[in-house]
Amino acid sequence: MITIIQITLKGIFRDRVFQGIMALAVLFLFIPSAASLSMRQVTELSITLSLSLISFILLLLAVFLGSTSLWKDMERRYTFSVLSLPVSRTSYLLGRFFGLALFLLMTSALLGTVAGLVIKVASGIYPPGRPIVWSYLLLAVIFATLKYILLVAAAMLLSTVSTSFFLPVFGTICTFLASGITQQVYEFVHSPASANTISPFLKTVATGVYYILPNLSGFDLKVNAIYSIPPSGYGLGLTLFYFISYTAMLLGGAALLFARREMK
Amino acid sequence: MLALDIQNLGKIFKGKKRQIVDALQGVSLTVPEGEVFGFLGPNGAGKSTTIKCLMGLIRPTTGSANIMGVAAGTEASKRHVGYLPENPAFYDYLSAEEYLSFVGRTFQMQESLLQRRREEALKLLELWDARKRPIRGYSKGMVQRVGLAQVLIHDPSVYILDEPMSGLDPIGRALVKEIILDLKKRGKCVFFSTHITDDVEKVCDRVGILLHGQLKLVERVDTIMTQGIVGYQIRIRNSDGKSVDHQVTKDMLDGFIAGQVASGNEVVLVEPRRKNLEDLFLALVHNGAGSSS
Structure with a gap:
């Protein structure tokens, strides 16, 4: 599996799509000046923009690399040569996943460092109302990365059943969009306000979808980082447990489906 | 020991609109160690389907196959095999040298042995000068040579080559024949598919002819030549x-x-x-x- 991880990383670093997406990181340079336009809360806005930019870059990488990694190997017939080596399909799939996950971690470490410098500069010029707690900022970046690693697992699951590029890419985008609002939808359909407006059938469907789709709202620690609010240790533990178990389920499903897939 | 033992291998593909293609029907065949076996058949006869079943790329509908006594398609069986796919494609962002290293590592070769074999294979297949260039810049013939190099690097007991001469110029074809004969001398089993009879006559001990998914004939090449x-x-x-x-x-x-x-x-x-x-x-x-x- 280690060899597959190495090959995956090499492939990403030599990929033009990756280089194009990473060029977006240049936008960090403009954050202090863009934040200064707000006149107040410049540091808070710098943190918001930095975390949002990290999130956006990681989203693009997760969607495009996660969705195309397996698909490209099958489309370009690389799987014929790789899967005939003494590598099990599960090792290959996990190697690809961990390669991408490691890459997202490396990217977020790099972007997080740049963001830290940008925020440091902004806070030096415009001291914030509340002191910056760097560990909260670090937690926000780490949990954002975990969120996109989970999204990569979802993209890989979709890749194992698809013969085209569309299902993995658009399926992952839809999963991401839906996963950000499932919590609100769930809370709404179970609220007293919805009792007369939502049919029991729709309520059951919404509840089912809530349990099937990933719930990514718990990974968002932006508010904690921006306003230096201590995050709940229990909540973090629960989110971490959710990340591990949900990712494991996605990868388990992907491994089962990929093992059955025929390389015609 | 039998290098290849194929028993009653069959494959039915189910297409769209419930179309059924009976690609392989009850193919039984054994190939001992040290034999060069030519798998001959026209396009669409089922040669690649048989080979893909052997490599675990597709699951047979009926029957089974063993490679060196181990169930085909398993990791253990693949350790005995060097496989060249038809029209091979390799990670094109890697150079030939990097790709061969990757292959060698999946076979858990020692680094010093890997380096030596890599150099030998690259020189034998005349890829030495191009070894550091990404594969995406290679010609079709050069990619085919990379395919042959990755087959040779771990010195397996069984070589399964799907149309190994395809895309090669006459010099390349002669080189491949030479390599196959050399492998035979070293007691290796070579199982290769082709639709070019001349290739089989020159290098094979036995030939199997596959038509419409059925194995029509298995015979020694010298018998065909003398009885003919x-x-x-x-x-x-x-x-x-x-x-x-x-x-x-x-x-x-x-x-x-x-x-x-x-x-x-x-x-x-x-x-x-x-x-x-x-x-x-x-x-x-x-x-x-x-x-x-």
Whole structure:
């Protein structure tokens, strides 16, 4: 599996799509000046923009690399040569996943460092109302990365059943969009306000979808980082447990489906 | 030990609109170690399907196969095999050198051995000068050579090559034949598919002919060549010193020669006319086409 991880990383670093997406990181340079336009809360806005930019870059990488990694190997017939080596399909799939996950971690470490410098500069010029707690900022970046690693697992699951590029890419985008609002939808359909407006059938469907789709709202620690609010240790533990178990389920499903897939 | 043991292998593909393609039907075949086996058949006969079943790329509908006594398609069986896919494609962002290192590492080769074998393979296949360039810049023939190099690098017991000569120029083809003969000398089993009979005649011990997913014939190539005498070309020099060629059937040979000698003519040349592998192959294909239509 280690060899597959190495090959995956090499492939990403030599990929033009990756280089194009990473060029977006240049936008960090403009954050202090863009934040200064707000006149107040410049540091808070710098943190918001930095975390949002990290999130956006990681989203693009997760969607495009996660969705195309397996698909490209099958489309370009690389799987014929790789899967005939003494590598099990599960090792290959996990190697690809961990390669991408490691890459997202490396990217977020790099972007997080740049963001830290940008925020440091902004806070030096415009001291914030509340002191910056760097560990909260670090937690926000780490949990954002975990969120996109989970999204990569979802993209890989979709890749194992698809013969085209569309299902993995658009399926992952839809999963991401839906996963950000499932919590609100769930809370709404179970609220007293919805009792007369939502049919029991729709309520059951919404509840089912809530349990099937990933719930990514718990990974968002932006508010904690921006306003230096201590995050709940229990909540973090629960989110971490959710990340591990949900990712494991996605990868388990992907491994089962990929093992059955025929390389015609 | 049997290098390959295929028993009653069958594969049905289910397509869209419930279309069913019976790609492989009850193929049984054994290939011992040290033998070069040519798997001959026209396009669409099921050669690649058989090979993909052996490599675990597709699951057979019926039957089973073993490679060196281990169930085909498993990690353990793949350790014994060097496989060259048809029209191979390799991670094109890697160089030939990097790709061979990747292959060697999946076989858990020691780094020093890997380096030595990598150099040997690259030099043998004339890729040494291009070894650091990404594969995406290679010609089709060069990619095919990378495929052959990755097959050789871990020195397996069994070589499964799907159309190994495809995309190669005459020099490359000659080189591949040389490599196959060398592997044979070293006691390796080479199982290769082709639709070019000449390749089989030159390097194979045995040939199997696959038609419409059915194995129609398995025979020693030398038997086909010796049993395939259909007649003789006889050159006669008459009393005027003129030479004339005659085509004589196998049964009439003795009587014809006796008659010529009795007439005072000199028999200058007797050359057997063989039905070669291509004739046999074409006859089988035409009979098969006739019976299937």
